Amino acid sequence: MYDVCLICTHPNPATHFVEYVQVFEENKISYEIIAGADVAGKFSEFKDKVFVIQSLEALEEHCKNKKLVISDISTEILIELFQRLEQKYPSIQRAVLYDNNEKYVGGGYTETARKIIPYAQMILFANANLAKTGIEESPLVLMDVSKLSLIPIGHIPMNEAKSILSNRQDAIKKSNLRAEFFQNKGIVDKNQKIYVYVGGANDTYYEKAFPAFLDLLLGLKNSSIFLLQQHPRAKEASIDVNLLLSTQPKSNVFVSNLSTIESLTIADGVLYYQTNMAAQFPYAGIPWIAQIGHETYDDVLIRSGIPSITNSDAFEKALSQEETPISWQRLEQERGVDSNWKQNLLNLIYKK
Numbered sequence: 001m002y003d004v005c006l007i008c009t010h011p012n013p014a015t016h017f018v019e020y021v022q023v024f025e026e027n028k029i030s031y032e033i034i035a036g037a038d039v040a041g042k043f044s045e046f047k048d049k050v051f052v053i054q055s056l057e058a059l060e061e062h063c064k065n066k067k068l069v070i071s072d073i074s075t076e077i078l079i080e081l082f083q084r085l086e087q088k089y090p091s092i093q094r095a096v097l098y099d100n101n102e103k104y105v106g107g108g109y110t111e112t113a114r115k116i117i118p119y120a121q122m123i124l125f126a127n128a129n130l131a132k133t134g135i136e137e138s139p140l141v142l143m144d145v146s147k148l149s150l151i152p153i154g155h156i157p158m159n160e161a162k163s164i165l166s167n168r169q170d171a172i173k174k175s176n177l178r179a180e181f182f183q184n185k186g187i188v189d190k191n192q193k194i195y196v197y198v199g200g201a202n203d204t205y206y207e208k209a210f211p212a213f214l215d216l217l218l219g220l221k222n223s224s225i226f227l228l229q230q231h232p233r234a235k236e237a238s239i240d241v242n243l244l245l246s247t248q249p250k251s252n253v254f255v256s257n258l259s260t261i262e263s264l265t266i267a268d269g270v271l272y273y274q275t276n277m278a279a280q281f282p283y284a285g286i287p288w289i290a291q292i293g294h295e296t297y298d299d300v301l302i303r304s305g306i307p308s309i310t311n312s313d314a315f316e317k318a319l320s321q322e323e324t325p326i327s328w329q330r331l332e333q334e335r336g337v338d339s340n341w342k343q344n345l346l347n348l349i350y351k352k
Helices: 011-026 040-049 056-063 076-088 109-119 159-169 171-185 203-218 239-246 260-265 276-284 312-319 328-335 341-350
Strands: 003-008 030-035 050-052 068-071 093-098 122-125 136-138 149-152 194-198 225-229 253-255 269-272 288-292
Touching: 003 011, 003 056, 011 030, 011 040, 011 093, 011 341, 030 040, 030 056, 040 050, 056 076, 068 076, 076 093, 076 109, 093 109, 109 136, 149 341, 159 171, 159 260, 159 276, 171 260, 194 260, 203 239, 203 288, 225 239, 225 260, 239 253, 260 276, 269 276, 276 288, 276 328, 288 312
Parallel strands: 003 030, 003 068, 030 050, 068 093, 093 122, 122 149, 194 225, 194 269, 225 253, 269 288
Antiparallel strands: none
């Protein structure tokens, strides 16, 4: 039996690993999941095989008898773990999941990747295209991964998009959620449009992208409702909420008390900056999508025709439209999805 250890401390790769585990279950592959305390709940269906990260030493203990360790790219402790495994247990195969869609990712992700990858032997790519194009250590500068095996998995989770689309197609559920939102916020429903800003949780978001969005809101003449949907990891410190409150926002700007799925169910449009979930927005049936921030971030949606908003004129113009353009053909190409992703994963597991 092949022993696999999945290590996950961030919500996005957790959505990948949940589906990996389902493949392991179907094929009777033995495994363990070592998860951060804030993401362990995502694996509740497999709770007897889930362990919460306690320390570096405990991580090493879980891994030392495995044949393959796959981790996400998220925290410094994983860099130390891979160093230890390389030195003390060189027979263990070490792999990292590159779950982002882009070659370069700001906000700390690429920096962490650059540190952990030298101690890995394989990179698994959610976007299969990146196994061919490579990834960047800084904008337009390729990272040296010549000594690693680059594995195109081609799996982009779509469960959230499917749930949102199903809700949006249920007129009663959508209407009830909208009514609950207006009642909770103590405002009258005058058929206002609702635009949801899906927030992030990194320095680029806090220091540049979100402040730029707030600046654009201050000069906006539009009377639509704007809803900040915080990233799960942003809620503890609530830096973005404090920034929002400090700008003395207009009465039509709110912090969401809904889940992301619920807020996007009632959304007429969605705004974002550098979030992996963006690739799911078009498939959730949201007709109006735009990237907004201090500068354009070249991602799969931008390359598929979704507009980038960096100034007031562009914001006003975009809000006057009922829907935003998108090339579905280009989006399908850019996402790097492989319908045979399960077999790609199994090929890795059974590789001799």
